[in-house]
Amino acid sequence: xxxxxxxxxxxxxxxxxxxxxxxxxxxxxxxxxxxxxxxxxxxxxxxxxxxxxxxxxxxxxxxxxxxxxxxxxxxxxxxxxxxxxxxxxxxxxxxxxxxxxxxxxxxxxxxxxxxxxxxxxxxxxxxxxxxxxxxxxxxxxxxxxxxxxxxxxxxxxxxxxxxxxxxxxxxxxxxxxxxxxxxxxx
Amino acid sequence: xxxxxxxxxxxxxxxxxxxxxxxxxxxxxxxxxxxxxxxxxxxxxxxxxxxxxxxxxxxxxxxxxxxxxxxxxxxxxxxxxxxxxxxxxxxxxxxxxxxxxxxxxxxxxxxxxxxxxxxxxxxxxxxxxxxxxxxxxxxxxxxxxxxxxxxxxxxxxxxxxxxxxxxxxxxxxxxxxxxxxxxxxxxxxxxxxxxxxxxxxxxxxxxxxxxxxxxxxxxxxxxxxxxxxxxxxxxxxxxxxxxxxxxxxxxxxxxxxxxxxxxxxxxxxxxxxxxxxxxxxxxxxxxxxxxxxxxxxxxxxxxxxxxxxxxxxxxxxxxxxxxxxxxxxxxxxxxx
Numbered sequence: 001x002x003x004x005x006x007x008x009x010x011x012x013x014x015x016x017x018x019x020x021x022x023x024x025x026x027x028x029x030x031x032x033x034x035x036x037x038x039x040x041x042x043x044x045x046x047x048x049x050x051x052x053x054x055x056x057x058x059x060x061x062x063x064x065x066x067x068x069x070x071x072x073x074x075x076x077x078x079x080x081x082x083x084x085x086x087x088x089x090x091x092x093x094x095x096x097x098x099x100x101x102x103x104x105x106x107x108x109x110x111x112x113x114x115x116x117x118x119x120x121x122x123x124x125x126x127x128x129x130x131x132x133x134x135x136x137x138x139x140x141x142x143x144x145x146x147x148x149x150x151x152x153x154x155x156x157x158x159x160x161x162x163x164x165x166x167x168x169x170x171x172x173x174x175x176x177x178x179x180x181x182x183x184x185x186x
Numbered sequence: 187x188x189x190x191x192x193x194x195x196x197x198x199x200x201x202x203x204x205x206x207x208x209x210x211x212x213x214x215x216x217x218x219x220x221x222x223x224x225x226x227x228x229x230x231x232x233x234x235x236x237x238x239x240x241x242x243x244x245x246x247x248x249x250x251x252x253x254x255x256x257x258x259x260x261x262x263x264x265x266x267x268x269x270x271x272x273x274x275x276x277x278x279x280x281x282x283x284x285x286x287x288x289x290x291x292x293x294x295x296x297x298x299x300x301x302x303x304x305x306x307x308x309x310x311x312x313x314x315x316x317x318x319x320x321x322x323x324x325x326x327x328x329x330x331x332x333x334x335x336x337x338x339x340x341x342x343x344x345x346x347x348x349x350x351x352x353x354x355x356x357x358x359x360x361x362x363x364x365x366x367x368x369x370x371x372x373x374x375x376x377x378x379x380x381x382x383x384x385x386x387x388x389x390x391x392x393x394x395x396x397x398x399x400x401x402x403x404x405x406x407x408x409x410x411x412x413x414x415x416x417x418x419x420x421x422x423x424x425x426x427x428x429x430x431x432x433x434x435x436x437x438x439x440x441x442x443x444x445x446x447x448x449x450x451x452x453x454x455x456x457x458x459x460x461x462x463x464x465x466x467x468x469x470x471x472x473x474x475x476x477x478x479x480x481x482x483x484x485x486x487x488x489x490x491x492x493x494x495x496x497x498x499x500x501x502x503x504x505x506x507x508x509x510x511x512x513x514x515x516x517x518x519x520x521x522x
Contacts, residue, residue, distance in 0.1 A: 016266035175234035
């Protein structure tokens with residue numbers, strides 16, 4: 001979150017100021033990339049870049065505070081994801097949040113836990129249907145409300161509540177049965 | 187008939203286990219807490235789910251910033267052309283972005299690429315990145331719009347001020363000159379020989395005037411330099427005024443730009459007067475050996491004598507730099 005300076009950053013970004021565009025990108029690109037990655041998109045960096053190019057192009061059309069901006073960015077990201085998956089024409093495979101080619105830093109054990117944690121998250125989310133996963137990741141990663149998620153995925157808030165409830169139940173059962181194991185607890 | 191009943195039957199009792207919910211639905215507050223990684227009250231059965239949500243949230247927040255593709259990297263480095271300016275916004279010298287919280291781990295690969303791109307852009311732009319006038323000249327050369335008033339007001343004013351006397355052909359030469367200068371990045375290190383080859387620009391007009399001044403025993407040199415100094419001060423102040431007008435959202439930054447522009451103008455004025463006096467002295471010293479009207483722009487003494495008349499161009503440089511700074515100070519006006 002950018003916080004109290006958001007309005008100033010947004011105003012500067014509307015004029016095309018590089019530092020402001022960089023600020024918006026640095027703030028939201030990681031979570032947008034994480035969302036796209038958990039939806040099974042490949043070439044996440046390219047898709048994230050395209051999302052932000054769209055965001056920057058249409059900045060003049062946006063009005064609102066930071067939560068609304070966050071929701072707007074994820075709307076663009078979600079639409080791109082839907083388009084891309086339609087293009088791929090297959091069920092996505094959720095991928096770890098951490099890229100294998102990214103240097104993780106720290107000791108070997110920490111690195112292994114990070115990778116396992118990413119796989120754990122992916123395994124858990126793979127238990128969900130596409131719609132459930134979209135709702136859950138938008139709620140968790142994007143930190144959006146039910147109403148905001150509903151607007152993004154094109155459903156009514158009640159339908160989103162049902163989806164998130166079923167997702168929670170699925171995850172709970174999978175975790176109870178040991179089908180998904182938290183590597184940090186073993 | 188029995189087949190139909192079998193087909194439509196609800197199945198065995200209890201076969202919906204695993205499909206239907208066995209726990210009451212979470213209310214919005216509990217769901218919000220769960221997705222934030224906190225355990226809702228009286229729902230210890232969701233401890234693992236809360237841990238998972240926390241892990242997802244943590245992983246997302248710590249994920250490295252994705253490496254931008256080439257197009258986005260250029261936008262992030264150079265800025266984005268907007269409807270208001272129709273000009274690329276260049277990186278402001280010495281500008282620093284505000285601290286942005288929650289960006290997670292930095293990506294060394296991306297930062298390295300961004301830095302290299304930024305340096306390459308700045309080095310490549312040279313004079314273009316330093317003076318808005320040059321940028322306007324390039325744009326005008328590319329679109330033919332410079333003299334038609336189609337540039338943004340502040341840019342048009344600077345353009346008119348700097349190149350108002352030039353013809354269309356001269357403008358094209360200027361554009362080529364600016365591009366060449368930006369390529370060689372020698373805007374501040376122009377040698378005498380290079381200066382002699384430059385086409386007529388306000389500074390070169392001044393150089394020719396200074397030649398005449400030298401030919402006339404330097405009697406008019408000081409007056410010309412004073413005029414140049416006044417011109418420089420006026421230009422700096424006009425740029426300061428423009429800067430103040432163009433920074434409505436950030437009066438403080440606008441005032442700073444105004445002050446900077448005024449200072450630049452005054453510095454240019456002082457510099458111009460100082461150089462003018464030197465030129466006058468030089469012209470006076472060379473008067474016996476400089477026949478009237480023989481001085482050309484290619485002559486070394488003429489180039490030396492031309493220094494004071496470069497003041498308007500120099501002041502344009504500093505004044506325009508202030509203007510450019512002020513223009514970019516418009517977004518920066520909001521900079522915390």
